[in-house]
Amino acid sequence: MIPILLIAGNFVRENRWPLITLLAYVAVFGGGVAFLGNPSLEDTTFLLRSVGVYGLAFTALLAASGINNDRRTRRMLAVLAKGIHRGQYLAGLLLGTMLGAVIYGLVVGLVGSLTLARYSRSPGKLWELVGVLLASFLLTATVSLFFSTFLHPLIATAAAALTLGAMALGGRLLGGPWTNILPTYALADAMVSFSLHGWHAPWTACGWAIVQAVVFGGLTTVVFSRRDIAVAVE
């Protein structure tokens, strides 16, 4: 477990500037609009939905670039020369991505809670949305990481988007239990339709998202364990 934590911490440190920039955007822009402007409740919920989408894009790109960056810079060699399994390395990258995602979710939740406090509204639904976002981030990160084991990060991100999109389409078309089993449609719908009234978090779909993240994590380990990772000196 310690190697995974070390790699995760290092991954967050390596990606601290994009993460800080995104957090600053949420904190400064979101906070600024909420406290200096006079947004309506609808504007606030729209902002909360949009930062969710930013978070998804950020998570996908972050997860997809981890392997490629370490490989291109040859830093991967010194790490995988140590007594760790490739699965531990991948788990470290995924945990690092999710640490960034959790920090992002917390900042969204805090800024949103402070904004809602101005309207004397309970932030309970908002924190449920943060939970849904984190489940979505996890699935997105795992699928992106899977494709990044054999594709360029940008292509991997596109492939992840296509896969998740296909799952959403399948869930929508098949309906019934498939809406939860192929959870992306349910998660996306929950994000887009978020409101403080009459909105319910799709927890079953979140559970399936976590299950699928585990499956994709396993697949990622299998594929990456069979890959040659050395690259030529630049």
Next chain:
Amino acid sequence: MSSVLQYDQITKQYGGFMRPAVTALEDFSLAVHRGEIFGFLGPNGAGKTTAIHLAMGFVRATRGTGNMLDRPFGHAPTRRRVGFLAENVALYHRPAARLLRFYGALNGMRDPQLARATRDILETLELTDVADRNIGKFSRGMLQRIGLAQALVNDPELLILDEPTSALDPLGRVAVRELLLRARHAGKTIFLSSHLLSEIELICDRVGILHRGRLARMGRTSDLLESSEQCEVVARGVPASSFPQASSMTEDGLVRFTVARSAQRAEIERVWSLGGEIVRVNPVKRSLEDIFVELTSVPSALGSRLSGKAANDQRPTTND
């Protein structure tokens, strides 16, 4: 003698899917014995780095098997007992001491052992003064030293070093050479790939020369350097003119000349027949460079199949 690193008829090909396959190693067999410093030589693109990456588990063999410390290549827990330095050191940009702690901890080391090992290795490699400086600000020589430090911090049984002194100044090279000799004295095994033939000649017990994916020559360094084909004869009391091949006649009347081993007996008898006296007969010493050039300037059968430079250019990991 037990082997700590063993390649058994390993072939490694790159490409193959939508690209022509390129053979980096073919039927490569080698055994590195415990407690020795093994010099691994070869021209650029010979397959040295591929061989090292196979041992570390970075790439997988197309055919054949290999063992490192009695475990198959790629066995993760075994790598805790190995120190590895890649050519062109690439490490995360963090303060030197923290970086060493990071890599040591990845190898399962914990405080206080890790703190002590970090302090000791920084001191040994004269990096104590820059322990808190981010390595992103290091010179190339300092980077190479921190690279060596991360390879040594876990006190490994086996050291696999790819060009460990290429960026060092002469003093740095001497320091690393002494460090490696001390490591051997402490019972460590060192597998050393280098282009610095003089370094190899000075410290390696055995040498293997790789050429176009095949082991062209292997043996004890002293045996390789000793020519089996020629010897130097030093005689006294004979005119130098009697021996056209004589290189010089010294002030004390000594005549030196080099003869083929096959003609050695006849030449000695000629010295005697001329009333001279043999002072000594020694095998001619060659430099590793001579042997290296001799072996690697002749294309091997495999090399001719690979169509020379084109093959080298396509090979992804042959950065040696």
